[in-house]
Amino acid sequence: MQERTLQTIDDAIALVKQSSLSHIKLGLSDIDGVIRGKYMRKDKFISALQSGFAFCDVVMGWDSNDELYDNTTFTGWHTAYPDAAARIDPSTCRRLPLERNAQGEDMLFFIAELDGPAAQVCPRRLLHRVIQRAADLGFDAHAALEYEFFMFDETPDSIREKQYRNLKNWTPGNFGYSVLRSTVHADFYEELMDLCERMDLPIESLHTETGPGVLEAAIAVDRIDHAADKGFLFKTFTKALAEQQGLMATFMAKWSHHHSGQSGHIHLSLTDRKTGLNVFHDPKAEHHMSALHRHFAAGQQRYMPELMAMYAQTINSYTRLVPGYWAPLEASLGVENRTTALRVIPGGPKAQRIEVRIGSADANPYIALAAALGSGLLGIEQKLEPTFTFGNAYTQEFPESIKFPQTLWEAAQRLRRSDAARDLFGNVFVDHMAATREWEERKFREYVTDWELQRYFEII
Known part of the structure; x- marks a missing residue:
């Protein structure tokens, strides 16, 4: 299965399961266009594909230097920086040739986006609206x-x-x-x-x-x-x-x-x-x-x-x-x-x-x-x-x-x-x-x- 032909969550799960990678990489956009992301262990990643996952909403509450805004209402100390709902878009799957595991397999990378109330400030969801x-x-x-x-x-x-x-x-x-x-x-x-x-x-x-x-x-x-x-x-x-x-x-x-x-x-x-x-x-x-x-x-x-x-x-x-x-x-x-x-x-x-x-x-x-x-x-x-x-x-x-x-x-x-x-x-x-x-x-x-x-x- 070619990773750039994935369309469904089931397609993505099948690709991840057959991969030799132990972890999968994902990232989402903050306000400044910086990719904020992490590695997820394979089983956790499959669960996130199926049911979504949580991502601390501080990524929309700080600047490009990780300094916390003191003037925003969406998130801040007044909300205690809770987790926001997030989801992975399976159609964005790509191989990342800059990273390779011991078996010689290129890393898999997916784009995620914020969901629920946080979708209102998520740049990717903004464009999709x-x-x-x-x-x-x-x-x-x-x-x-x-x-x-x-x-x-x-x-x-x-x-x-x-x-x-x-x-x-x-x-x-x-x-x-x-x-x-x-x-x-x-x-x-x-x-x-x-x-x-x-x-x-x-x-x-x-x-x-x-x-x-x-x-x-x-x-x-x-x-x-x-x-x-x-x-x-x-x-x-x-x-x-x-x-x-x-x-x-x-x-x-x-x-x-x-x-x-x-x-x-x-x-x-x-x-x-x-x-x-x-x-x-x-x-x-x-x-x-x-x-x-x-x-x-x-x-x-x-x-x-x-x-x-x-x-x-x-x-x-x-x-x-x-x-x-x-x-x-x-x-x-x-x-x-x-x-x-x-x-x-x-x-x-x-x-x-x-x-x-x-x-x-x-x-x-x-x-x-x-x-x-x-x-x-x-x-x-x-x-x-x-x-x-x-x-x-x-x-x-x-x-x-x-x-x-x-x-x-x-x-x-x-x-x-x-x-x-x-x-x-x-x-x-x-x-x-x-x-x-x-x-x-x-x-x-x-x-x-x-x-x-x-x-x-x-x-x-």
């Missing part, structure tokens, strides 16, 4: 994710010893689309591509971007729920592969003010659930944009400023969103225009789509995709019409209504006040997400930065 909204309208969604990430000749110990300063990039210079670099370092490229093939995260293209040691990987298009799972797994296991080879990869939105930021672009399209045809494509319309495509793009454009906390989820995300750094500052929309936040890509029936270019590589893919899909669906429901930008969007003036929040705190307040977000995602998620982003901003304000020391230490 928005997918159901699309299904109720008669649509299936397809997506593809692109990630830029910097590589370093460092280890987790060495970066801490250096206090994250004077890091050695994997390669020097810029060299975007460099065949020289990919040939010299072919071993890592080939191992990454092979890992992703074997884990059903196929990389459609992989190349150097402009900058020292920066790569861009485009993961092949899939159904949006599968695409989110693939983005979720890709980031962690790319980092794991790199660290096994004495290297490090970072998906920070911007690791240095000397270099460009790292994007996490989203490509989206809708198909008719009955016919399977791309509803964005109309061969007779301008740019082949159907009315549904226009409405979808308009919804994304209209609600993007309110949902920025779901696209740009960290303090660091907003260091990309400054003038002159190849990132739009407003919800601009263009046709084949890489200076706008939204890019319409005309094509044939299979290729017609929209690209969300504002997202950064640090975003939780479940949350970012929920925002991108949900806002587009609102555009269809409300029959909104888009406003197009032509030429270089970086040099043009835009109305205040479509400008983005400039800080994570401002983005969290916009999300809190958003009726659209509450309609799409529910009050429990919106309140929890906004509170966690407010916490992140507060933690940042506790620290003195290098910039402040350089700016004020002597002269003020």
Whole structure:
């Protein structure tokens, strides 16, 4: 039985029983997109497949540094961090080639998700609720994710010893689309591509971007729920592969003010659930944009400023969103225009789509995709019409209504006040997400930065 063909709990149980593995690995997404998981002994894992299992809900009550939120209502000291119900999705089973037992069998890995009341704040369940909204309208969604990430000749110990300063990039210079670099370092490229093939995260293209040691990987298009799972797994296991080879990869939105930021672009399209045809494509319309495509793009454009906390989820995300750094500052929309936040890509029936270019590589893919899909669906429901930008969007003036929040705190307040977000995602998620982003901003304000020391230490 091939693990990526599993569909039912019985299929998964049969595979686990015939395996020589003593334990099986699982993981679920926290708010920041970090995989939180564990090994389960085989008999316990089979029981969890059949009846669900318990997972401490602290994974939704702390930040990426395991510091406990003091401002959330869903969980905290006031609830005493009880266990939450959780379930394993058997269809997500993959072999993990980075781990192998004594008998030479690769580890089995499954994605889990929170259930019961905790489903309201679970990022994976959030996306699935928005997918159901699309299904109720008669649509299936397809997506593809692109990630830029910097590589370093460092280890987790060495970066801490250096206090994250004077890091050695994997390669020097810029060299975007460099065949020289990919040939010299072919071993890592080939191992990454092979890992992703074997884990059903196929990389459609992989190349150097402009900058020292920066790569861009485009993961092949899939159904949006599968695409989110693939983005979720890709980031962690790319980092794991790199660290096994004495290297490090970072998906920070911007690791240095000397270099460009790292994007996490989203490509989206809708198909008719009955016919399977791309509803964005109309061969007779301008740019082949159907009315549904226009409405979808308009919804994304209209609600993007309110949902920025779901696209740009960290303090660091907003260091990309400054003038002159190849990132739009407003919800601009263009046709084949890489200076706008939204890019319409005309094509044939299979290729017609929209690209969300504002997202950064640090975003939780479940949350970012929920925002991108949900806002587009609102555009269809409300029959909104888009406003197009032509030429270089970086040099043009835009109305205040479509400008983005400039800080994570401002983005969290916009999300809190958003009726659209509450309609799409529910009050429990919106309140929890906004509170966690407010916490992140507060933690940042506790620290003195290098910039402040350089700016004020002597002269003020």
